[in-house]
Amino acid sequence: MDFGLVLQTDPPADLLVERMVRAEREGFTHGWTFDSVVLWQEPFVIYSRVLDRTESLRVGPMVTNPGTRTWEVTASLFATLNDMYGNRTVCGIGRGDSAMRVAGRKPATLARLSKAMTAIKDLAEGREADVDGASMRIPWVRDGSLPVWMGAYGPKALDLVGRQADGFILQLADPYLTEWMVRAVRAAAADAGRDPDEVKVCVAAPAYVTDGSEAALAHGREQCRWFGGMVGNHVADLVARYGEHSDMVPQELTDYVKAREGYDYSHHGRVDNPDTDFVPDAIVDRFCLIGTAEQHVEKLERLRAAGVDQFAVYAMHDDVDGVIGAYGRDVIPAVSGANPS
Template sequence: MDFGLVLQTDPPASAVVGLMRRAERNGFRYGWTFDSTVLWQEPYVIYSRILEHTERLTVGPMVTNPGTRAWEVTASAFATLNEMYGNRTVCGIGRGDSAMRVAGRPPNTLARLGDAIRVIRDLAEGREAVVDREAGTTLTLPWVENGRLPVWMAAYGPKALALAGQVADGFILQLSDVYLTEFMVKAVRTAAAQAGRDPDDLTVCVAAPAYVTDGTPEALAHAREQCRWFGGMVGNHVADLVDRYGEHSDVVPEALTAYVKQRQGYDYSHHGRAGNPSTDFVPDDIVDRFCILGPVEAHVEKLRRLRELGVHQFAIYAMHDAKESTVDAYGKYVIPALG
């Protein structure tokens, strides 16, 4: 199992670079960041610094979207980084939550997302692509040689899961609930097989907060408060699914949707941050299911269960007060047990 670290690009950027270097020293193979350029600093600039100051780390957004940048711009950014540092990028992509909504736009359609995945990957790998279907505009980045860009898609709902299986190189699931992971990985793999693809070729990445404690009830309570924001972030996507499919649906598990009944709006100024006041509706059991909290043994046990379900990477959302100690604990105890 591979391990990744997910950070927000808060200033100073040097702190982000430093944490990524620390992660690499501890055996992490992936460095991810949010991509919402109103709320945080521009990630692609920071990727260049991370790549310059690491040797093996693969970097990318968790996640970008097809609406805030022209697709050829996104492809060119990845291709440039790959030319400079040797194909050490991955493109995580989704419909867009904070990046789109903060700018007053709705998330992208799945049709647009599917087209973008194909175009960005083709251009970044040096192939010709149609960037505007209506105009029939075809582009190539003529300077790309031996480029490689895996594109991993984030998804929750049935249509998005199907699209990930049909067109993406990998699937990003932003929660670590064992039951939901099994349900969604199966849906993605089934869609891949139905599309004539080999399901084993898809990389599965589970991303969630992890907080290592000393095993006491007091430490667990503190960890829950530090990670409760994550249930609110996931709740934005879940609320969209409830609006579309209703509270009781055969295609969306109630284990995912039931908790958003108490949700009363969301303030993006606190997005992805510990203490987010918009996440008071998230109960303890959701925090426990969606995140990995507790002593090292609890982390290893849950990750072993996820690995048995076909998860290839666990990426830690480190938006809490124990970033360094969590990275170090994973490097000393967890990664050796599962890597």
Template structure:
């Protein structure tokens, strides 16, 4: 199993770069960031510095979307980084929650994501792509260039499209039941489309907080530091409920039931510990969706995720123990789960 670190690009950018370097030194192989132009600094500028100051780390957004940048610009940015540093980027893509909504726009449709994935992937490997009637190709792409495109998804149509079209699946939660359910949906869709399901990489992304022990006080603090995640996931879940209904057979209740007490969401606190809009998230959801507790609990849950077909665990480190969790994973967790 690979390991990734997920950060917001809060200033100073040097802090993000230092944490990514620390992650690589501790055995992490991926460095991910949020991509929301109004809320945080521009990630692609920072990627160039991360790549320059690391040796093997693969970087990318978790996630970009097909509307805040034109598709040829997105593809050119990835391809330029790859030309400079080798094929060390991955394009995580989704509907665009915060990036679109804070700019007064609606999240993208699946059809738009589908077209964007095809264009970005083709241009990134030096092939022709149709930009709505105009066919273009980057003449400067070197042989062997690749921009893998991984799609974030929760709902049944998005999971199906991920299996049919994407190079990887990003699932932003670590609940074992939901992971098994959604990984199966993606793999089944890949097989039905005539693809080898093993070719679709599976990435589970969730906050991780390592405590010294499993005392009530330690776990309570860890939960409070990670509760924001249930609110962030809740934005996507609320969209699913509005689309499919509260008790739809198309979406498991294990994903949707907890948002009944949700009152709204202010993106000023998006992805941050202490977010007041996430008080509705119960401890049970934090425990299911995140990975908290002593290192041995992390090892146990990550081994279970690996057995479900997960290829990468990407940990969100938006809490008060960033260095500590990176170091604990490098010292205890990664050697136990991925002893390469």
């Protein structure tokens, strides 16, 4: 299993760069950031600094979207980084949640997302692509390679991942739901004539390493409760589309949002988010990894058995450096057999 580190591009950017450099030393293979340029700093500028300071770390957004930038701009950003530093980027992409809603726009449709994924990948790899009816090609791209990994929850989005994407990003770490969604992605890939095993699976969720005490567990839960609120945005969209008791969406995923009243994106991804009181401890425990290093390893093994290729650590809490160190020292070697340098 690979490991990624997910950070928000809060200033100062130098701190994020230093943490990504350390993460590579500790055995992490991927460095991810959010991509909401109103809430945080522009990530692609920062990726260049990270790539310049690391040797093999792959970087990308978790996730970008088809609406913030035009598709040729997004493709050129990735292609430029790949030309400068080797093919070390991954395009994580989705319909757009915080980036679009903060700007007063609606997330993209799946049909538009599909077209965007095709165009961005083709352009970044040097092929001709259709961008809103205009045919174009980036002439300077040579030997470009850009994996496109799509974030998804609902049945139609999971089907699109299986049919088209190079990877699947799932923002929750519940083994049962992960297995259910991976199975849907692989079935869609097989139906499309693809090898299901070629679709990479990345689970991303907060991780908080504790000393095993009840007090530390309670503190870790409060540091990670925001994540249930963030996931709740996507679940609320599913409920609106498919209904509260749809056979197409697991009840385990939808029950907890019944008490959800609203969401303030100015606190998106923040520990102090006031709109997460509805998230119960049971959901925090299911969706996140909180506990001793040994407990993290045990849950990660269950996720690997469910088909996960990478676990990406959401490090948005009061112990970012502690979790990077604990994973490098105790978790990554135990799960992957890696020997961090």
